[in-house]
Amino acid sequence: MxxxxxxxxxxxxxxxxxxxxxxxxxxxxxxxxxxxxxxxxxxxxxxxxxxxxxxxxxxxxxxxxxxxxxxxxxxxxxxxxxxxxxxxxxxxxxxxxxxxxxxxxxxxxxxxxxxxxxxxxxGNPLFWSYYKKYVNQWAEAVSSETGSDFYHENPVRMGHKAAQVKLAIAGIMSIADREAEIPRLEQAVDTVLVTLQLLDDWQDWEKDLAEGSYNSLVSIVQTDLQIPGERRPEPEEIRQAITIHGTLNHLSEHARRNHEELVAIRDLAPDLYEFHDFLRSNLEEGAREIEAKVSLLQGGGLGYWLSKNI
Incomplete structure:
Protein backbone atom coordinates (compact mmCIF):
# COMPACT_ATOMS: atom_id res chain seq x y z
CA MET A 1 0.00 0.00 0.00
CA GLY A 123 0.14 33.83 17.51
CA ASN A 124 -1.77 32.79 14.39
CA PRO A 125 -5.46 33.72 14.76
CA LEU A 126 -6.31 32.34 11.30
CA PHE A 127 -5.16 28.86 12.28
CA TRP A 128 -7.22 28.91 15.48
CA SER A 129 -10.27 30.03 13.52
CA TYR A 130 -9.95 26.76 11.58
CA TYR A 131 -9.66 24.91 14.87
CA LYS A 132 -12.90 26.51 16.06
CA LYS A 133 -14.56 25.65 12.75
CA TYR A 134 -13.68 21.96 13.00
CA VAL A 135 -14.72 21.70 16.65
CA ASN A 136 -18.05 23.29 15.72
CA GLN A 137 -18.51 20.78 12.89
CA TRP A 138 -17.78 17.90 15.26
CA ALA A 139 -20.11 19.24 17.95
CA GLU A 140 -22.99 19.75 15.52
CA ALA A 141 -22.53 16.29 14.00
CA VAL A 142 -22.41 14.32 17.25
CA SER A 143 -25.21 16.30 18.91
CA SER A 144 -27.67 16.03 16.00
CA GLU A 145 -26.83 12.50 14.84
CA THR A 146 -29.69 10.70 16.58
CA GLY A 147 -32.35 13.10 15.32
CA SER A 148 -31.14 13.34 11.71
CA ASP A 149 -30.70 11.09 8.71
CA PHE A 150 -27.24 12.15 7.60
CA TYR A 151 -26.96 9.69 4.73
CA HIS A 152 -30.11 10.88 2.96
CA GLU A 153 -30.08 14.52 4.09
CA ASN A 154 -26.43 15.62 4.10
CA PRO A 155 -23.80 12.86 3.90
CA VAL A 156 -20.87 15.19 4.62
CA ARG A 157 -22.12 15.44 8.21
CA MET A 158 -21.12 11.80 8.62
CA GLY A 159 -17.52 12.82 8.01
CA HIS A 160 -17.74 15.77 10.38
CA LYS A 161 -17.63 13.38 13.33
CA ALA A 162 -13.88 13.28 12.61
CA ALA A 163 -13.57 16.93 11.51
CA GLN A 164 -10.53 17.51 13.75
CA VAL A 165 -8.46 15.46 11.28
CA LYS A 166 -8.51 18.52 9.02
CA LEU A 167 -6.54 20.59 11.50
CA ALA A 168 -3.34 19.14 10.01
CA ILE A 169 -4.40 20.55 6.63
CA ALA A 170 -4.83 24.04 8.05
CA GLY A 171 -1.55 23.76 9.91
CA ILE A 172 0.61 22.44 7.11
CA MET A 173 -0.83 24.70 4.42
CA SER A 174 -0.44 27.73 6.71
CA ILE A 175 3.22 26.96 7.33
CA ALA A 176 3.75 26.48 3.59
CA ASP A 177 1.97 29.79 2.79
CA ARG A 178 -0.53 27.85 0.66
CA GLU A 179 -3.73 28.76 2.49
CA ALA A 180 -5.56 28.96 -0.84
CA GLU A 181 -5.39 25.16 -1.08
CA ILE A 182 -7.12 24.60 2.27
CA PRO A 183 -10.76 24.61 1.00
CA ARG A 184 -10.04 22.01 -1.72
CA LEU A 185 -8.19 19.76 0.69
CA GLU A 186 -10.87 20.18 3.36
CA GLN A 187 -13.52 19.06 0.90
CA ALA A 188 -11.38 16.12 -0.22
CA VAL A 189 -10.79 14.92 3.35
CA ASP A 190 -14.51 15.29 4.11
CA THR A 191 -15.23 13.07 1.11
CA VAL A 192 -12.75 10.43 2.29
CA LEU A 193 -14.19 10.56 5.81
CA VAL A 194 -17.68 9.91 4.43
CA THR A 195 -16.50 6.79 2.60
CA LEU A 196 -14.61 5.68 5.70
CA GLN A 197 -17.84 6.03 7.69
CA LEU A 198 -19.74 4.00 5.08
CA LEU A 199 -17.21 1.21 5.52
CA ASP A 200 -17.45 1.43 9.31
CA ASP A 201 -21.25 1.36 9.12
CA TRP A 202 -21.17 -1.84 7.09
CA GLN A 203 -18.86 -3.46 9.64
CA ASP A 204 -20.64 -2.12 12.73
CA TRP A 205 -24.33 -2.15 11.80
CA GLU A 206 -25.27 -4.86 14.30
CA LYS A 207 -23.57 -3.02 17.16
CA ASP A 208 -25.04 0.35 16.12
CA LEU A 209 -28.51 -1.16 15.78
CA ALA A 210 -28.32 -2.69 19.25
CA GLU A 211 -27.07 0.57 20.80
CA GLY A 212 -29.50 2.82 18.92
CA SER A 213 -26.67 4.69 17.18
CA TYR A 214 -27.03 6.18 13.72
CA ASN A 215 -25.84 3.94 10.89
CA SER A 216 -26.13 4.69 7.18
CA LEU A 217 -26.71 1.04 6.21
CA VAL A 218 -29.56 0.78 8.72
CA SER A 219 -30.98 4.05 7.36
CA ILE A 220 -30.90 2.73 3.78
CA VAL A 221 -32.76 -0.44 4.77
CA GLN A 222 -35.31 1.58 6.73
CA THR A 223 -35.96 3.79 3.70
CA ASP A 224 -36.02 0.96 1.15
CA LEU A 225 -38.44 -1.11 3.23
CA GLN A 226 -40.53 1.99 4.04
CA ILE A 227 -40.33 1.24 7.74
CA PRO A 228 -42.00 4.01 9.82
CA GLY A 229 -39.60 6.24 11.70
CA GLU A 230 -40.86 5.15 15.11
CA ARG A 231 -39.18 1.76 14.73
CA ARG A 232 -35.86 0.59 13.34
CA PRO A 233 -35.36 -2.46 11.13
CA GLU A 234 -34.98 -5.83 12.76
CA PRO A 235 -31.56 -7.52 12.40
CA GLU A 236 -33.04 -10.18 10.11
CA GLU A 237 -34.55 -7.51 7.86
CA ILE A 238 -31.10 -5.96 7.44
CA ARG A 239 -29.45 -9.32 6.77
CA GLN A 240 -32.03 -10.07 4.08
CA ALA A 241 -31.56 -6.61 2.58
CA ILE A 242 -27.80 -7.21 2.36
CA THR A 243 -27.89 -10.77 1.07
CA ILE A 244 -31.04 -10.75 -1.06
CA HIS A 245 -31.58 -7.17 -2.17
CA GLY A 246 -27.94 -6.11 -2.54
CA THR A 247 -28.21 -3.16 -0.15
CA LEU A 248 -24.45 -3.02 0.24
CA ASN A 249 -24.34 -1.86 -3.38
CA HIS A 250 -25.80 1.47 -2.21
CA LEU A 251 -22.69 2.05 -0.11
CA SER A 252 -20.24 0.88 -2.78
CA GLU A 253 -21.93 3.05 -5.41
CA HIS A 254 -21.72 6.06 -3.10
CA ALA A 255 -18.02 5.35 -2.57
CA ARG A 256 -17.53 5.11 -6.34
CA ARG A 257 -19.13 8.54 -6.84
CA ASN A 258 -16.93 9.95 -4.09
CA HIS A 259 -13.86 8.55 -5.83
CA GLU A 260 -14.83 10.25 -9.07
CA GLU A 261 -15.03 13.56 -7.21
CA LEU A 262 -11.54 13.05 -5.80
CA VAL A 263 -9.98 12.88 -9.26
CA ALA A 264 -9.72 16.67 -9.00
CA ILE A 265 -7.12 16.40 -6.20
CA ARG A 266 -5.30 13.33 -7.50
CA ASP A 267 -2.19 15.32 -8.42
CA LEU A 268 -2.46 17.60 -5.39
CA ALA A 269 -2.64 14.83 -2.77
CA PRO A 270 -1.99 11.47 -4.50
CA ASP A 271 -1.68 9.46 -1.27
CA LEU A 272 -5.05 10.69 -0.05
CA TYR A 273 -6.53 9.68 -3.39
CA GLU A 274 -4.95 6.21 -3.21
CA PHE A 275 -6.16 5.73 0.35
CA HIS A 276 -9.70 6.44 -0.77
CA ASP A 277 -9.27 3.97 -3.62
CA PHE A 278 -8.35 1.37 -1.00
CA LEU A 279 -11.56 2.12 0.93
CA ARG A 280 -13.67 2.09 -2.22
CA SER A 281 -12.26 -1.24 -3.38
CA ASN A 282 -12.98 -2.80 0.01
CA LEU A 283 -16.63 -1.81 -0.20
CA GLU A 284 -16.95 -3.00 -3.80
CA GLU A 285 -15.23 -6.29 -3.04
CA GLY A 286 -17.56 -6.87 -0.10
CA ALA A 287 -20.61 -6.27 -2.28
CA ARG A 288 -19.27 -8.63 -4.98
CA GLU A 289 -18.53 -11.39 -2.48
CA ILE A 290 -22.08 -11.26 -1.13
CA GLU A 291 -23.52 -11.34 -4.65
CA ALA A 292 -21.33 -14.35 -5.50
CA LYS A 293 -22.51 -16.26 -2.42
CA VAL A 294 -26.14 -15.48 -3.26
CA SER A 295 -25.60 -16.74 -6.82
CA LEU A 296 -24.14 -20.00 -5.49
CA LEU A 297 -27.10 -20.49 -3.18
CA GLN A 298 -29.51 -19.83 -6.02
CA GLY A 299 -27.61 -22.35 -8.14
CA GLY A 300 -28.09 -25.07 -5.56
CA GLY A 301 -26.89 -26.08 -2.15
CA LEU A 302 -24.23 -28.46 -3.48
CA GLY A 303 -22.43 -25.70 -5.35
CA TYR A 304 -22.36 -23.51 -2.24
CA TRP A 305 -21.12 -26.40 -0.07
CA LEU A 306 -18.33 -27.16 -2.52
CA SER A 307 -17.26 -23.52 -2.64
CA LYS A 308 -16.98 -23.41 1.17
CA ASN A 309 -15.32 -26.78 1.72
CA ILE A 310 -12.98 -27.40 -1.23
Whole structure:
Protein backbone atom coordinates (compact mmCIF):
# COMPACT_ATOMS: atom_id res chain seq x y z
CA MET A 1 0.00 0.00 0.00
CA UNK A 2 1.92 3.01 -1.25
CA UNK A 3 -0.19 5.37 0.87
CA UNK A 4 1.18 3.59 3.98
CA UNK A 5 4.45 1.70 3.36
CA UNK A 6 6.72 4.74 2.70
CA UNK A 7 5.62 6.30 5.99
CA UNK A 8 5.88 3.33 8.36
CA UNK A 9 9.20 4.43 9.83
CA UNK A 10 7.88 7.93 10.50
CA UNK A 11 4.70 6.48 12.02
CA UNK A 12 6.83 4.36 14.34
CA UNK A 13 8.70 7.47 15.45
CA UNK A 14 5.44 9.40 15.92
CA UNK A 15 3.96 6.72 18.16
CA UNK A 16 7.23 6.46 20.10
CA UNK A 17 7.17 10.23 20.66
CA UNK A 18 3.53 10.09 21.75
CA UNK A 19 4.42 7.33 24.20
CA UNK A 20 7.30 9.38 25.59
CA UNK A 21 5.01 12.36 26.19
CA UNK A 22 2.33 10.26 27.90
CA UNK A 23 4.94 8.76 30.24
CA UNK A 24 5.19 12.21 31.85
CA UNK A 25 1.52 12.28 32.84
CA UNK A 26 0.68 12.11 36.56
CA UNK A 27 1.00 8.59 37.96
CA UNK A 28 -2.74 7.69 38.15
CA UNK A 29 -3.17 8.48 34.44
CA UNK A 30 0.11 7.22 33.00
CA UNK A 31 -0.68 3.54 32.51
CA UNK A 32 -4.29 4.07 31.30
CA UNK A 33 -3.00 6.61 28.76
CA UNK A 34 -0.26 4.30 27.49
CA UNK A 35 -2.66 1.35 27.31
CA UNK A 36 -5.13 3.46 25.37
CA UNK A 37 -2.44 4.64 22.96
CA UNK A 38 -1.45 1.02 22.33
CA UNK A 39 -5.02 0.21 21.23
CA UNK A 40 -4.57 2.50 18.22
CA UNK A 41 -0.98 1.76 17.23
CA UNK A 42 -0.88 1.87 13.43
CA UNK A 43 1.90 -0.69 13.05
CA UNK A 44 0.76 -3.39 15.51
CA UNK A 45 -1.55 -6.28 14.74
CA UNK A 46 -5.13 -6.40 15.99
CA UNK A 47 -5.33 -2.67 16.70
CA UNK A 48 -7.85 -0.07 15.62
CA UNK A 49 -6.24 1.58 12.58
CA UNK A 50 -7.21 5.24 12.19
CA UNK A 51 -4.75 5.73 9.36
CA UNK A 52 -6.07 9.04 8.08
CA UNK A 53 -5.57 10.67 11.49
CA UNK A 54 -1.87 9.87 11.53
CA UNK A 55 -0.99 10.02 7.85
CA UNK A 56 -2.50 13.28 6.55
CA UNK A 57 0.56 15.28 7.74
CA UNK A 58 2.89 12.97 5.81
CA UNK A 59 0.65 12.78 2.74
CA UNK A 60 0.71 16.58 2.44
CA UNK A 61 4.43 17.00 3.07
CA UNK A 62 5.50 16.80 -0.62
CA UNK A 63 2.88 19.40 -1.56
CA UNK A 64 3.87 21.74 1.25
CA UNK A 65 7.62 21.21 1.06
CA UNK A 66 8.00 21.22 4.84
CA UNK A 67 10.45 19.35 7.06
CA UNK A 68 9.62 15.81 8.13
CA UNK A 69 10.00 16.89 11.75
CA UNK A 70 7.05 19.27 11.38
CA UNK A 71 4.90 16.60 9.74
CA UNK A 72 5.76 14.22 12.58
CA UNK A 73 4.80 16.83 15.16
CA UNK A 74 1.39 17.20 13.56
CA UNK A 75 1.06 13.41 13.36
CA UNK A 76 1.71 13.14 17.10
CA UNK A 77 -0.79 15.92 17.74
CA UNK A 78 -3.38 14.09 15.65
CA UNK A 79 -2.74 10.88 17.59
CA UNK A 80 -3.61 12.76 20.77
CA UNK A 81 -6.60 14.39 19.10
CA UNK A 82 -7.89 11.02 17.96
CA UNK A 83 -7.48 9.58 21.47
CA UNK A 84 -9.27 12.56 23.02
CA UNK A 85 -12.29 12.40 20.75
CA UNK A 86 -12.58 8.64 21.11
CA UNK A 87 -12.67 9.03 24.89
CA UNK A 88 -15.28 11.80 24.67
CA UNK A 89 -17.39 9.86 22.17
CA UNK A 90 -17.32 6.85 24.48
CA UNK A 91 -18.52 9.04 27.35
CA UNK A 92 -21.45 10.26 25.26
CA UNK A 93 -22.34 6.89 23.74
CA UNK A 94 -22.07 4.79 26.88
CA UNK A 95 -22.25 7.06 29.95
CA UNK A 96 -23.14 4.11 32.18
CA UNK A 97 -19.81 2.47 31.33
CA UNK A 98 -17.70 5.52 32.18
CA UNK A 99 -14.40 4.39 33.67
CA UNK A 100 -12.98 6.18 36.72
CA UNK A 101 -10.77 9.03 35.60
CA UNK A 102 -11.87 8.82 31.95
CA UNK A 103 -12.84 12.47 31.57
CA UNK A 104 -9.75 13.82 33.40
CA UNK A 105 -7.60 11.54 31.23
CA UNK A 106 -9.29 12.90 28.12
CA UNK A 107 -8.53 16.46 29.21
CA UNK A 108 -4.88 15.67 29.92
CA UNK A 109 -4.50 14.14 26.45
CA UNK A 110 -6.32 17.09 24.88
CA UNK A 111 -3.86 19.43 26.58
CA UNK A 112 -0.97 17.67 24.83
CA UNK A 113 -2.85 17.95 21.52
CA UNK A 114 -3.24 21.72 21.96
CA UNK A 115 0.33 22.20 23.18
CA UNK A 116 1.79 20.64 20.05
CA UNK A 117 -0.20 22.87 17.73
CA UNK A 118 0.38 25.93 19.93
CA UNK A 119 4.12 25.43 19.58
CA UNK A 120 3.67 26.34 15.91
CA UNK A 121 0.64 28.64 15.91
CA UNK A 122 0.43 30.45 19.24
CA GLY A 123 0.14 33.83 17.51
CA ASN A 124 -1.77 32.79 14.39
CA PRO A 125 -5.46 33.72 14.76
CA LEU A 126 -6.31 32.34 11.30
CA PHE A 127 -5.16 28.86 12.28
CA TRP A 128 -7.22 28.91 15.48
CA SER A 129 -10.27 30.03 13.52
CA TYR A 130 -9.95 26.76 11.58
CA TYR A 131 -9.66 24.91 14.87
CA LYS A 132 -12.90 26.51 16.06
CA LYS A 133 -14.56 25.65 12.75
CA TYR A 134 -13.68 21.96 13.00
CA VAL A 135 -14.72 21.70 16.65
CA ASN A 136 -18.05 23.29 15.72
CA GLN A 137 -18.51 20.78 12.89
CA TRP A 138 -17.78 17.90 15.26
CA ALA A 139 -20.11 19.24 17.95
CA GLU A 140 -22.99 19.75 15.52
CA ALA A 141 -22.53 16.29 14.00
CA VAL A 142 -22.41 14.32 17.25
CA SER A 143 -25.21 16.30 18.91
CA SER A 144 -27.67 16.03 16.00
CA GLU A 145 -26.83 12.50 14.84
CA THR A 146 -29.69 10.70 16.58
CA GLY A 147 -32.35 13.10 15.32
CA SER A 148 -31.14 13.34 11.71
CA ASP A 149 -30.70 11.09 8.71
CA PHE A 150 -27.24 12.15 7.60
CA TYR A 151 -26.96 9.69 4.73
CA HIS A 152 -30.11 10.88 2.96
CA GLU A 153 -30.08 14.52 4.09
CA ASN A 154 -26.43 15.62 4.10
CA PRO A 155 -23.80 12.86 3.90
CA VAL A 156 -20.87 15.19 4.62
CA ARG A 157 -22.12 15.44 8.21
CA MET A 158 -21.12 11.80 8.62
CA GLY A 159 -17.52 12.82 8.01
CA HIS A 160 -17.74 15.77 10.38
CA LYS A 161 -17.63 13.38 13.33
CA ALA A 162 -13.88 13.28 12.61
CA ALA A 163 -13.57 16.93 11.51
CA GLN A 164 -10.53 17.51 13.75
CA VAL A 165 -8.46 15.46 11.28
CA LYS A 166 -8.51 18.52 9.02
CA LEU A 167 -6.54 20.59 11.50
CA ALA A 168 -3.34 19.14 10.01
CA ILE A 169 -4.40 20.55 6.63
CA ALA A 170 -4.83 24.04 8.05
CA GLY A 171 -1.55 23.76 9.91
CA ILE A 172 0.61 22.44 7.11
CA MET A 173 -0.83 24.70 4.42
CA SER A 174 -0.44 27.73 6.71
CA ILE A 175 3.22 26.96 7.33
CA ALA A 176 3.75 26.48 3.59
CA ASP A 177 1.97 29.79 2.79
CA ARG A 178 -0.53 27.85 0.66
CA GLU A 179 -3.73 28.76 2.49
CA ALA A 180 -5.56 28.96 -0.84
CA GLU A 181 -5.39 25.16 -1.08
CA ILE A 182 -7.12 24.60 2.27
CA PRO A 183 -10.76 24.61 1.00
CA ARG A 184 -10.04 22.01 -1.72
CA LEU A 185 -8.19 19.76 0.69
CA GLU A 186 -10.87 20.18 3.36
CA GLN A 187 -13.52 19.06 0.90
CA ALA A 188 -11.38 16.12 -0.22
CA VAL A 189 -10.79 14.92 3.35
CA ASP A 190 -14.51 15.29 4.11
CA THR A 191 -15.23 13.07 1.11
CA VAL A 192 -12.75 10.43 2.29
CA LEU A 193 -14.19 10.56 5.81
CA VAL A 194 -17.68 9.91 4.43
CA THR A 195 -16.50 6.79 2.60
CA LEU A 196 -14.61 5.68 5.70
CA GLN A 197 -17.84 6.03 7.69
CA LEU A 198 -19.74 4.00 5.08
CA LEU A 199 -17.21 1.21 5.52
CA ASP A 200 -17.45 1.43 9.31
CA ASP A 201 -21.25 1.36 9.12
CA TRP A 202 -21.17 -1.84 7.09
CA GLN A 203 -18.86 -3.46 9.64
CA ASP A 204 -20.64 -2.12 12.73
CA TRP A 205 -24.33 -2.15 11.80
CA GLU A 206 -25.27 -4.86 14.30
CA LYS A 207 -23.57 -3.02 17.16
CA ASP A 208 -25.04 0.35 16.12
CA LEU A 209 -28.51 -1.16 15.78
CA ALA A 210 -28.32 -2.69 19.25
CA GLU A 211 -27.07 0.57 20.80
CA GLY A 212 -29.50 2.82 18.92
CA SER A 213 -26.67 4.69 17.18
CA TYR A 214 -27.03 6.18 13.72
CA ASN A 215 -25.84 3.94 10.89
CA SER A 216 -26.13 4.69 7.18
CA LEU A 217 -26.71 1.04 6.21
CA VAL A 218 -29.56 0.78 8.72
CA SER A 219 -30.98 4.05 7.36
CA ILE A 220 -30.90 2.73 3.78
CA VAL A 221 -32.76 -0.44 4.77
CA GLN A 222 -35.31 1.58 6.73
CA THR A 223 -35.96 3.79 3.70
CA ASP A 224 -36.02 0.96 1.15
CA LEU A 225 -38.44 -1.11 3.23
CA GLN A 226 -40.53 1.99 4.04
CA ILE A 227 -40.33 1.24 7.74
CA PRO A 228 -42.00 4.01 9.82
CA GLY A 229 -39.60 6.24 11.70
CA GLU A 230 -40.86 5.15 15.11
CA ARG A 231 -39.18 1.76 14.73
CA ARG A 232 -35.86 0.59 13.34
CA PRO A 233 -35.36 -2.46 11.13
CA GLU A 234 -34.98 -5.83 12.76
CA PRO A 235 -31.56 -7.52 12.40
CA GLU A 236 -33.04 -10.18 10.11
CA GLU A 237 -34.55 -7.51 7.86
CA ILE A 238 -31.10 -5.96 7.44
CA ARG A 239 -29.45 -9.32 6.77
CA GLN A 240 -32.03 -10.07 4.08
CA ALA A 241 -31.56 -6.61 2.58
CA ILE A 242 -27.80 -7.21 2.36
CA THR A 243 -27.89 -10.77 1.07
CA ILE A 244 -31.04 -10.75 -1.06
CA HIS A 245 -31.58 -7.17 -2.17
CA GLY A 246 -27.94 -6.11 -2.54
CA THR A 247 -28.21 -3.16 -0.15
CA LEU A 248 -24.45 -3.02 0.24
CA ASN A 249 -24.34 -1.86 -3.38
CA HIS A 250 -25.80 1.47 -2.21
CA LEU A 251 -22.69 2.05 -0.11
CA SER A 252 -20.24 0.88 -2.78
CA GLU A 253 -21.93 3.05 -5.41
CA HIS A 254 -21.72 6.06 -3.10
CA ALA A 255 -18.02 5.35 -2.57
CA ARG A 256 -17.53 5.11 -6.34
CA ARG A 257 -19.13 8.54 -6.84
CA ASN A 258 -16.93 9.95 -4.09
CA HIS A 259 -13.86 8.55 -5.83
CA GLU A 260 -14.83 10.25 -9.07
CA GLU A 261 -15.03 13.56 -7.21
CA LEU A 262 -11.54 13.05 -5.80
CA VAL A 263 -9.98 12.88 -9.26
CA ALA A 264 -9.72 16.67 -9.00
CA ILE A 265 -7.12 16.40 -6.20
CA ARG A 266 -5.30 13.33 -7.50
CA ASP A 267 -2.19 15.32 -8.42
CA LEU A 268 -2.46 17.60 -5.39
CA ALA A 269 -2.64 14.83 -2.77
CA PRO A 270 -1.99 11.47 -4.50
CA ASP A 271 -1.68 9.46 -1.27
CA LEU A 272 -5.05 10.69 -0.05
CA TYR A 273 -6.53 9.68 -3.39
CA GLU A 274 -4.95 6.21 -3.21
CA PHE A 275 -6.16 5.73 0.35
CA HIS A 276 -9.70 6.44 -0.77
CA ASP A 277 -9.27 3.97 -3.62
CA PHE A 278 -8.35 1.37 -1.00
CA LEU A 279 -11.56 2.12 0.93
CA ARG A 280 -13.67 2.09 -2.22
CA SER A 281 -12.26 -1.24 -3.38
CA ASN A 282 -12.98 -2.80 0.01
CA LEU A 283 -16.63 -1.81 -0.20
CA GLU A 284 -16.95 -3.00 -3.80
CA GLU A 285 -15.23 -6.29 -3.04
CA GLY A 286 -17.56 -6.87 -0.10
CA ALA A 287 -20.61 -6.27 -2.28
CA ARG A 288 -19.27 -8.63 -4.98
CA GLU A 289 -18.53 -11.39 -2.48
CA ILE A 290 -22.08 -11.26 -1.13
CA GLU A 291 -23.52 -11.34 -4.65
CA ALA A 292 -21.33 -14.35 -5.50
CA LYS A 293 -22.51 -16.26 -2.42
CA VAL A 294 -26.14 -15.48 -3.26
CA SER A 295 -25.60 -16.74 -6.82
CA LEU A 296 -24.14 -20.00 -5.49
CA LEU A 297 -27.10 -20.49 -3.18
CA GLN A 298 -29.51 -19.83 -6.02
CA GLY A 299 -27.61 -22.35 -8.14
CA GLY A 300 -28.09 -25.07 -5.56
CA GLY A 301 -26.89 -26.08 -2.15
CA LEU A 302 -24.23 -28.46 -3.48
CA GLY A 303 -22.43 -25.70 -5.35
CA TYR A 304 -22.36 -23.51 -2.24
CA TRP A 305 -21.12 -26.40 -0.07
CA LEU A 306 -18.33 -27.16 -2.52
CA SER A 307 -17.26 -23.52 -2.64
CA LYS A 308 -16.98 -23.41 1.17
CA ASN A 309 -15.32 -26.78 1.72
CA ILE A 310 -12.98 -27.40 -1.23
Missing amino acids: KWLTPYEQELSLAFAEAESILRDLPEPFRKPALDYLDKFHALKDNRSKNYICYLVPFWLQPLAGIDTEISRRFAVANIFGMMYYHLIDACMDEPDKLMPGQLPLAELIHLEFVKLYSSCFS
